[in-house]
Amino acid sequence: MEKQMAKISSGVTLRALAIGCILIPPNCLWVVQSEAVWGTTYLTIVSLFFNVTFTLLVLIGLNALTKQFTPNIMLKQKELLTIYVMLCLGSSVAGNNFLENLILSLGHAFWFATPENEWSKLFFQFVPGWLVVEDKIALHGFYEGESSIYILEHIIVWLKPLVLWACFAIVLIFTLLCINLLVRKAWTEHEKLSYPIIQLPLELTRNGTGSALFSNRLFLLGFSLTVVITLFNGLHFHYPILPNLRLRTSIGHLFTDKPFSAIGWMPVVIYPWIIGLVFFIPLDLSFSVWFFYLFAKAQRVTASVIGWRSLPGFPYFNQQTTGGWLGLFLIALWLTRRHLKRIFVQPLGFRTITEQPQTESENHRLVLIGVLSGLSFLVIFCMAGGMSFWIATAFFVLLVSLEMTVTRIRAELGPPQHELGWVGPDTILVTTLGTRRLGGGNLTMLTYLYFTDRALASHPMPHQLEGFKIAQRVGICPRRLAIAMMIATIVGVVSALWALLSSAYNTGVASGFTGYVGIPWESFRRLAGWIHYPNNTNLPELVFIGLGLTFSITMMLLRFQFLWWPLHPVGYALSTSGWVINYIWFSFWVSWWIKWIILKHGHFKAYRNATPFFFGLIVGEYAMGCFWNLLGITFGFQTYGFFES
Numbered sequence: 001m002e003k004q005m006a007k008i009s010s011g012v013t014l015r016a017l018a019i020g021c022i023l024i025p026p027n028c029l030w031v032v033q034s035e036a037v038w039g040t041t042y043l044t045i046v047s048l049f050f051n052v053t054f055t056l057l058v059l060i061g062l063n064a065l066t067k068q069f070t071p072n073i074m075l076k077q078k079e080l081l082t083i084y085v086m087l088c089l090g091s092s093v094a095g096n097n098f099l100e101n102l103i104l105s106l107g108h109a110f111w112f113a114t115p116e117n118e119w120s121k122l123f124f125q126f127v128p129g130w131l132v133v134e135d136k137i138a139l140h141g142f143y144e145g146e147s148s149i150y151i152l153e154h155i156i157v158w159l160k161p162l163v164l165w166a167c168f169a170i171v172l173i174f175t176l177l178c179i180n181l182l183v184r185k186a187w188t189e190h191e192k193l194s195y196p197i198i199q200l201p202l203e204l205t206r207n208g209t210g211s212a213l214f215s216n217r218l219f220l221l222g223f224s225l226t227v228v229i230t231l232f233n234g235l236h237f238h239y240p241i242l243p244n245l246r247l248r249t250s251i252g253h254l255f256t257d258k259p260f261s262a263i264g265w266m267p268v269v270i271y272p273w274i275i276g277l278v279f280f281i282p283l284d285l286s287f288s289v290w291f292f293y294l295f296a297k298a299q300r301v302t303a304s305v306i307g308w309r310s311l312p313g314f315p316y317f318n319q320q321t322t323g324g325w326l327g328l329f330l331i332a333l334w335l336t337r338r339h340l341k342r343i344f345v346q347p348l349g350f351r352t353i354t355e356q357p358q359t360e361s362e363n364h365r366l367v368l369i370g371v372l373s374g375l376s377f378l379v380i381f382c383m384a385g386g387m388s389f390w391i392a393t394a395f396f397v398l399l400v401s402l403e404m405t406v407t408r409i410r411a412e413l414g415p416p417q418h419e420l421g422w423v424g425p426d427t428i429l430v431t432t433l434g435t436r437r438l439g440g441g442n443l444t445m446l447t448y449l450y451f452t453d454r455a456l457a458s459h460p461m462p463h464q465l466e467g468f469k470i471a472q473r474v475g476i477c478p479r480r481l482a483i484a485m486m487i488a489t490i491v492g493v494v495s496a497l498w499a500l501l502s503s504a505y506n507t508g509v510a511s512g513f514t515g516y517v518g519i520p521w522e523s524f525r526r527l528a529g530w531i532h533y534p535n536n537t538n539l540p541e542l543v544f545i546g547l548g549l550t551f552s553i554t555m556m557l558l559r560f561q562f563l564w565w566p567l568h569p570v571g572y573a574l575s576t577s578g579w580v581i582n583y584i585w586f587s588f589w590v591s592w593w594i595k596w597i598i599l600k601h602g603h604f605k606a607y608r609n610a611t612p613f614f615f616g617l618i619v620g621e622y623a624m625g626c627f628w629n630l631l632g633i634t635f636g637f638q639t640y641g642f643f644e645s
Contacts, residue, residue: 011078011476012484019059019075020086020484021491027051027087028094028495032503033633035096036104039515040641041629044095044458045580046417047197047410048277048618050643052087054626056204057619059083064209078476080205082484085467088460089485090492093169094499095458101451101519102169103500104509106161107133108520111143111510119524122531126444128385131161142501145508149501158501166493168381172452173489175374176403176461177482180468181367183404184478186339187411188469195469196280196414200615202473213615222616223623226272230624234640246270259304263297268586271643273625276617277416278591279610283599285413286592288571293585296576316544319431321577322423323548328569329405330549331556343368375400385448386441391429395446398425399453403461409570410462411469417457419578424453431541436534443530450523455578460489514638548572 030051035042043050059080066074075083093099109127113119133139138157141147149155187193204210213219229245236244252266278286299315308314333340343364375396382392402425406418426446435443464485471481509517552569559565575581598606625642632639 011076011082011471011474012480013079013082016075016079016082017086017484017487019079020083020090020488023055023083023087024090024488024491025495025498027055027091028492029499029503030630030633031091031094032100032496032499034515034629036100036500036513036515036517037503037507038633038638039513040632040639041625041643042096042516043629044091045097045419045455046457046643047415047462048200049088049091049458050622050626050629052084052091053200053619053622055087056080056084056201057623060204060208060210064211067209074208077205077208078474080208081201081470081474082476082481084201084205085463085470085481086484086488088463088467089173089488090495092458092460092463093173093489093492094496096516096519097455097458098451099169099493099496100500101454102165102448103497103504104517105448105451105520105523106131106165107139107142109524110134110136111139112521112524117528118532119528122528123440123444126386126440128445128448131164131385131448133157133161141505141508143504143508143510145504145506145512147505149498149505154505162497164381166497168378169493170490171374171377173460174486175371175378176400177464177485177489178367178370178374179400179404180407180461180464181478181482182343182364182371183336183339184465184468186336187408187465188472190339191335193411193469194282194414195411195466196277197410198466198470198473199280200618202470203615204619213612216612218610219612219616219619222276222613223620224616226617226620227624229272230621230628230640230642233642234624234628237640259301262300262304264300265582266297267582269583270590271584271587271621272617273621273643274416274584274587275591275594276614276621277414278588279595279614281414281416282568283592283595284566285415285568285571286588286595287566288568289415289575289581290585290589290592291567292572292575293581293588311540313540316541317576318422318427319541319544320548320551321420321573322427322431323545323550324552324569324573324576325402325405325420325423326545327549327552327556328409328573329401331553331569332405332408382445382449385445387445388442391438391442392445394429395425395449398428402453402456403459406456406459407462407465409573411465413568413570415570415574417580417584418462418574419455419457419580420573421455421578423577424456426450426453428545430530431538431545434534434536434538435530436536440531443527447523447527450519454519454523457580548576 031043034040034051035044041050059075063074063080109119109124110132113124133142135157138154141151141154147154149158188195203213206212232243233246236242236246247270248267249269250265250267252264255261255263296315296317299317303314313319378396379389379392382395383389387395402420402423406420409415409418426449429438429446430443438446467481467485468478470476471478504513507513552572555565555567555569555572559568575585595607598610602609621642625640628640628642
């Protein structure tokens with residue numbers, strides 16, 4: 001028994017933990033430099049992180065060299081995958097959808113307040129002073145650059161809010177990890193969820209070197225194809241005389257006459273790595289994504305034809321998506337109802353239909369305590385910041401529901417992105433209750449919590465569950481991996497804060513950051529509008545949330561009733577909100593078309609034989625794209641961004 005336990009937990013070794021912790025800080029710095037400072041490639045807004053996959057490729061290459069000389073010290077597959085999971089968790093907190101948004105918001109209101117925008121009169125009295133940075137002397141270097149965070153006065157000003165927000169972030173991620181521990185068995189062992197995103201890391205690390213994959217001719221063909229394309233595109237960026245092999249255009253301007261002019265901006269872009277990733281997701285989902293994207297455009301045309309000026313927000317895409325993900329959450333709860341019943345009933349000492357071992361019941365009891373303790377801390381934290389108890393509780397219940405929905409979507413279907421922008425708890429609370437009823441204190445704290453729910457592209461919960469699935473596939477002890485995840489989270493939070501502040505004081509947020517740093521403007525202008533123009537419940541938006549929820553559940557019921565039903569509610573949720581979908585919808589169509597032809601004429605055998613080629617498309621573009629990205633960051637010049645939004 002002891003030998004078996006040693007075998008199953010060998011992936012989480014001290015060596016793997018040490019390497020993971022050492023690699024997290026440079027990866028966090030890389031994310032900040034790429035996304036915020038240079039704005040070339042947004043490394044973490046996709047499901048399979050660019051920087052983590054590239055780092056894994058480097059480790060595999062070093063492993064191959066080590067195998068030639070000292071094979072006894074090369075990293076095993078379990079160790080490589082443990083490092084991979086740790087890097088995913090560490091990088092997720094540094095990205096554009098998490099701590100980056102928070103740090104850029106802490107001093108924003110005080111630095112950019114003017115007599116004209118009247119921010120000081122509108123909401124300064126509601127701002128919790130212990131959570132923000134008000135000192136304009138310390139903020140000068142932060143926004144103007146040519147300074148350093150390693151100055152005692154700067155450290156003193158930032159220390160308190162950073163420690164408090166770091167605790168908040170760590171507890172939030174710990175709570176999500178506990179929830180994953182509760183649903184882990186149902187979603188990784190009992191239900192037949194496919195986990196498409198983890199297929200590439202598993203193949204790359206097979207035998208420690210991925211030799212079977214790298215010796216496959218189809219893989220090398222796909223790899224070489226995207227390496228050459230990305231190489232030439234990068235050279236074209238600096239030397240325009242060289243050919244540009246990138247297909248990127250827009251067709252929206254072709255529709256000039258009403259009502260089709262309402263289609264608006266409609267880019268057509270082909271990303272080979274998107275084609276590769278979409279190839280591994282179910283055919284009905286890839287079809288649904290591009291279908292519902294076009295369906296959204298059709299709704300714009302319909303609004304122009306009918307002339308619904310009394311509904312200025314029509315077609316209310318954000319509200320439709322909000323209802324869509326709420327429906328998906330209810331569906332996920334229903335599908336997992338028996339497992340959840342055992343979890344919540346057995347630890348309380350009641351009998352259940354299926355008896356569980358006592359140790360498992362005790363584990364569930366401890367994890368439930370962890371969830372309740374974490375949620376209690378988060379609610380108390382927000383109450384101290386000015387929120388009421390019920391609003392704070394509702395916010396985190398909705399946030400956990402949204403996180404679980406995204407995690408379930410990733411586990412079951414593996415879409416290459418799941419932005420779900422502007423459809424979080426704040427949208428639901430403002431729509432349902434109205435800004436007048438919420439009041440200044442709640443609205444201000446919702447603004448500082450904007451980093452948790454503005455978009456869900458890079459959040460850690462899906463990576464946690466995928467880590468548990470990896471553990472189940474290769475035989476890593478899930479308990480030890482959970483500890484490794486929390487270590488990675490703590491190191492990641494500290495590293496992200498260091499990378500953000502160091503880069504800001506060196507370059508300057510206002511004067512030197514060229515990435516997308518307009519989110520604080522977005523959030524505080526929204527707050528000023530909320531307070532300046534208070535309103536009540538928004539009935540039209542509430543109706544469209546209800547329509548989105550009904551539509552989502554109806555589609556799932558049709559899928560249960562008719563096996564041939566081609567539309568998936570996840571495609572509806574992914575395609576009606578957010579920004580990234582505009583760039584990738586056409587690649588979804590291309591990949592769907594290719595996979596449909598392969599399955600129609602070659603059946604499943606041809607699909608299996610073709611998979612190495614599509615792995616090659618992903619790895620080749622990731623490798624060469626990250627090379628260009630690192631080259632520009634290292635030597636300090638703008639370079640080719642192989643995926644920007």
